Amino acid sequence: MDLSFTDEELAFQAEVREFLETKLPADVKDRYERGLHFTKEGQVRWQKILNEKGWMAPNWPAEYGGTGWTATQKYIFAQELGRASAPPPIPFGVSMVGPVIYTFGSQEQKDYYLPRILNSDDWWCQGYSEPGSGSDLASLQTKAVRDGDEYVVNGQKIWTSHAQHADMIFCLVRTDSNAKAQEGISFLLIDMNTPGITLKPIIGLDKEHTLNEVFFDDVRVPVKNRVGEENKGWTYAKFLLGNERTSIARISQSKLKVKKLRAIAAEQRTNGGLLQDDTDFMRKLNQIDVDLMALEYTELRMLSRIQKGEKLTAEPSLLKIKGSDIQQALTELSVEALGMYGVAYEAEEIREGRNDQNFAPDYANGPMAEHLYLRAASIYGGSNEIQRNIISKMVLGL
Amino acid sequence: MDFELSEEQVLLKDSVDRFVLDNYGADDRLKLSQTELGFSRDHWKQMAELGWLGMAFPEEVGGFGGGAVETMIMMESMGRGLVLEPFVSTVLLGGALIAEAGSAEQIESIIPSVIEGNLMLAFAYAEPQSRFNLNDVETTATKSGDGYVLSGTKSVVYHGGTADKVVVSARTSGGSRDAEGISLFVVDTNASGVDVRSYQTVDGQRAADIRFDNVSVGADALLGEEGKAAPVIEKIADRATAALCAEAVGAMAAANEITNEYLKTRKQFGIPIGKFQVLQHRMVDMYMEAEQSKSMADMAAMKLDIGYSDETKRAVSAAKSQIGKACKFVGQQSVQLHGGMGMTDEYSIGHYFKRLSTIELLFGNTDYHLNRFSALS
Ligand SMILES: Cc1cc2nc3c(=O)[nH]c(=O)nc-3n(C[C@H](O)[C@H](O)[C@H](O)COP(=O)(O)OP(=O)(O)OC[C@H]3O[C@@H](n4cnc5c(N)ncnc54)[C@H](O)[C@@H]3O)c2cc1C
Numbered sequence: 123m124d125l126s127f128t129d130e131e132l133a134f135q136a137e138v139r140e141f142l143e144t145k146l147p148a149d150v151k152d153r154y155e156r157g158l159h160f161t162k163e164g165q166v167r168w169q170k171i172l173n174e175k176g177w178m179a180p181n182w183p184a185e186y187g188g189t190g191w192t193a194t195q196k197y198i199f200a201q202e203l204g205r206a207s208a209p210p211p212i213p214f215g216v217s218m219v220g221p222v223i224y225t226f227g228s229q230e231q232k233d234y235y236l237p238r239i240l241n242s243d244d245w246w247c248q249g250y251s252e253p254g255s256g257s258d259l260a261s262l263q264t265k266a267v268r269d270g271d272e273y274v275v276n277g278q279k280i281w282t283s284h285a286q287h288a289d290m291i292f293c294l295v296r297t298d299s300n301a302k303a304q305e306g307i308s309f310l311l312i313d314m315n316t317p318g319i320t321l322k323p324i325i326g327l328d329k330e331h332t333l334n335e336v337f338f339d340d341v342r343v344p345v346k347n348r349v350g351e352e353n354k355g356w357t358y359a360k361f362l363l364g365n366e367r368t369s370i371a372r373i374s375q376s377k378l379k380v381k382k383l384r385a386i387a388a389e390q391r392t393n394g395g396l397l398q399d400d401t402d403f404m405r406k407l408n409q410i411d412v413d414l415m416a417l418e419y420t421e422l423r424m425l426s427r428i429q430k431g432e433k434l435t436a437e438p439s440l441l442k443i444k445g446s447d448i449q450q451a452l453t454e455l456s457v458e459a460l461g462m463y464g465v466a467y468e469a470e471e472i473r474e475g476r477n478d479q480n481f482a483p484d485y486a487n488g489p490m491a492e493h494l495y496l497r498a499a500s501i502y503g504g505s506n507e508i509q510r511n512i513i514s515k516m517v518l519g520l
Numbered sequence: 521m522d523f524e525l526s527e528e529q530v531l532l533k534d535s536v537d538r539f540v541l542d543n544y545g546a547d548d549r550l551k552l553s554q555t556e557l558g559f560s561r562d563h564w565k566q567m568a569e570l571g572w573l574g575m576a577f578p579e580e581v582g583g584f585g586g587g588a589v590e591t592m593i594m595m596e597s598m599g600r601g602l603v604l605e606p607f608v609s610t611v612l613l614g615g616a617l618i619a620e621a622g623s624a625e626q627i628e629s630i631i632p633s634v635i636e637g638n639l640m641l642a643f644a645y646a647e648p649q650s651r652f653n654l655n656d657v658e659t660t661a662t663k664s665g666d667g668y669v670l671s672g673t674k675s676v677v678y679h680g681g682t683a684d685k686v687v688v689s690a691r692t693s694g695g696s697r698d699a700e701g702i703s704l705f706v707v708d709t710n711a712s713g714v715d716v717r718s719y720q721t722v723d724g725q726r727a728a729d730i731r732f733d734n735v736s737v738g739a740d741a742l743l744g745e746e747g748k749a750a751p752v753i754e755k756i757a758d759r760a761t762a763a764l765c766a767e768a769v770g771a772m773a774a775a776n777e778i779t780n781e782y783l784k785t786r787k788q789f790g791i792p793i794g795k796f797q798v799l800q801h802r803m804v805d806m807y808m809e810a811e812q813s814k815s816m817a818d819m820a821a822m823k824l825d826i827g828y829s830d831e832t833k834r835a836v837s838a839a840k841s842q843i844g845k846a847c848k849f850v851g852q853q854s855v856q857l858h859g860g861m862g863m864t865d866e867y868s869i870g871h872y873f874k875r876l877s878t879i880e881l882l883f884g885n886t887d888y889h890l891n892r893f894s895a896l897s
């Protein structure tokens with residue numbers, strides 16, 4: 123056991139730090155720091171910069187364009203991203219469907235999609251949830267019926283994040299209605315421009331548009347766009363969810379938020395002094411910081427077990443639950459930090475160009491937006507209730 | 521002791537419930553909150569006609585002499601529908617301050633118009649540095665000839681953008697956070713030097729930042745005694761806080777009903793999700809928080825009707841800290857139990873969450889009131 127970095131690791135850290143200081147676009151950084159939703163253009167611009175450097179996919183095997191880094195280097199990289207307020211890549215391509223493709227996909231799929239993911243040529247979205255199938259994902263009803271070299275897809279997906287930007291959607295579809303729920307599902311890669319696909323926006327609590335309904339009406343998908351075997355999609359889907367649950371802990375982002383809150387507390391006036399003199403407030407902030415440290419070292423301990431070749435079962439669910447609790451506590455506290463200005467909130471479209479119109483401090487633009495959106499952190503990626511069910515069953519044997 | 525409503529009180533409650541049922545369907549409320557104004561002047565007229573705008577004013581000034589209990593009854597029912605009209609701002613804050621501290625002429629020239637629904641008010645007290653401290657007033661009022669000149673910035677003035685007149689707290693003497701030296705003024709929002717900038721709040725309402733740039737007012741703008749306004753402000757803020765507690769109780773009751781119904785109808789894994797024990801217990805906790813909150817809101821209102829002492833202040837702070845905690849728990853968990861549905865603007869539950877979160881911080885958040893309770897204990 124040893125927590126210190128080697129000289130090479132320190133040099134690597136300096137290299138990452140320098141890269142982020144010089145290459146991260148200021149506008150991208152600003153939105154991310156505030157907790158506002160990204161713009162597609164800004165996010166793609168930034169991801170292309172990462173890819174040019176060869177740092178788009180630290181978790182991929184080197185043969186597919188991964189970095190070949192050690193676990194410690196990956197850790198350093200994630201920390202530095204957080205420290206620099208640099209958004210990580212959107213997960214749908216590089217963290218979700220990419221690993222499914224290189225693990226289970228055909229050679230043709232690997233050759234075509236993986237480079238396009240790395241270079242952000244395709245924007246991917248995730249077509250799992252349906253109106254009747256959220257927590258009980260395996261009950262999904264969107265059907266794909268084989269017709270020669272094609273599947274004909276009919277049905278509906280919902281809560282599809284950022285689908286309005288997407289070129290591609292990876293979809294779970296039912297290919298066998300007679301088998302047990304989990305055994306009749308296949309995993310399809312579908313071009314969003316295929317005739318028969320329509321989108322309907324869902325406006326969120328935060329009055330912004332990130333969610334969508336996606337409708338499939340006789341959508342024809344080449345059979346070669348199926349990943350792996352027919353009716354084995356559930357295996358791939360679960361593989362993907364396992365990956366999703368670790369990245370969802372967002373530890374370095376939360377560290378950034380703690381740092382930002384300390385800065386706000388050093389500026390925000392209260393009772394003739396500063397918010398940082400308010401022991402109630404600081405106690406809450408410090409408690410979160412301690413929780414976050416416990417989570418960080420839990421994650422490191424798990425990564426070390428994975429590195430050693432151990433197979434984890436449901437332990438990543440712990441990261442998801444604790445990570446989302448912390449994110450929510452932090453955004454709640456960020457709103458609280460603003461005092462009365464916590465209630466002033468307008469959707470971006472309305473607020474556009476009138477930042478200067480009220481007298482709120484500049485950092486008031488962001489916390490409420492993020493607070494509202496992140497109520498979903500305990501819902502998406504498998505709700506925290508479902509994660510607890512998984513731990514109790516898989517880890518505790520209950 | 522009697523926790524039951526009188527016949528007149530039942531009639532009052534029924535009439536507000538009816539209004540909410542008729543006018544505040546979830547879709548109606550969402551549409552209304554998205555209009556420029558953010559509420560309905562027709563509703564306001566109706567409220568005047570029904571006598572609600574006069575309910576809280578003493579009979580001497582043309583009101584119906586209702587007490588904190590009557591206010592509680594109305595607010596609880598309005599809370600169920602998340603009513604958007606500026607009832608608190610106009611009647612319970614601006615109007616109440618004038619009725620409490622104003623001269624006969626001031627009352628006569630303003631309160632009847634308020635009761636008739638022809639005049640809207642707001643209370644400008646918070647400042648960028650003040651957080652929840654009502655005595656942290658840096659806006660100044662300097663004597664000049666017969667009158668005063670006001671300078672300073674007030675932040676997040678609920679319904680400041682639609683108010684015809686605002687009641688403003690300003691310092692006529694004393695240091696930044698002294699209770700001594702705070703005065704109240706009634707100022708026309710269209711007076712020269714008054715800059716009102718309105719924006720939306722997260723609960724679908726409107727607030728404004730108001731800058732006073734050397735605004736000249738006459739001696740008749742002063743409300744009550746110069747420099748002696750702090751106790752008046754504290755009292756009216758406590759009454760308004762108790763009213764907001766009642767609003768929260770109504771909103772929590774509605775949120776719990778909606779969520780409970782959802783647990784019975786939404787199916788996953790082939791059964792209603794309300795069959796999962798973890799959700800049953802969560803719902804039970806939400807129910808218990810709402811019950812405890814109702815008890816505290818009733819208690820605070822009844823104590824206010826007995827008189828106003830340190831014990832009353834302590835009671836209001838106790839109620840607000842219980843209810844603040846409950847607002848967060850019930851609001852957040854009702855979203856959680858709805859899954860994705862809870863995250864949408866179209867479905868009503870998120871709006872309850874947002875208003876409940878807002879009430880938690882209005883006139884002091886949970887920590888603030890727990891500290892005030894402790895200081896008074
Ligand atoms: C902001 C956001 C972004 C999303 N992005 C995507 C996306 O890009 N792609 C995608 O496919 N999906 C996405 N989702 C969908 C998300 O995965 C689902 O919302 C989630 O799985 C919950 O499903 P549901 O909404 O149907 O809720 P339900 O499953 O109906 O759950 C309602 C409540 O019941 C609880 N519950 C359900 N079953 C049990 C049980 N057995 N035991 C205990 N409690 C239970 C849940 O925890 C929840 O509290 C997103 C959701 C949100 C809110």
Ligand SMILES: Cc1cc2nc3c(=O)[nH]c(=O)nc-3n(C[C@H](O)[C@H](O)[C@H](O)COP(=O)(O)OP(=O)(O)OC[C@H]3O[C@@H](n4cnc5c(N)ncnc54)[C@H](O)[C@@H]3O)c2cc1C
Pocket residue numbers: none
């Ligand atoms: C100090 C003391 C005094 C007592 N006095 C008396 C007395 O005077 N007369 C008398 O008859 N008995 C008495 N009892 C017994 C008491 O009523 C039982 O202990 C109690 O009913 C729990 O039963 P148990 O101990 O068998 O625990 P169990 O029933 O085995 O419960 C164990 C745990 O499982 C939980 N649990 C059980 N079923 C469920 C479920 N369906 N859903 C969720 N959780 C569940 C329980 O809450 C508990 O946490 C006393 C007990 C104590 C500790």
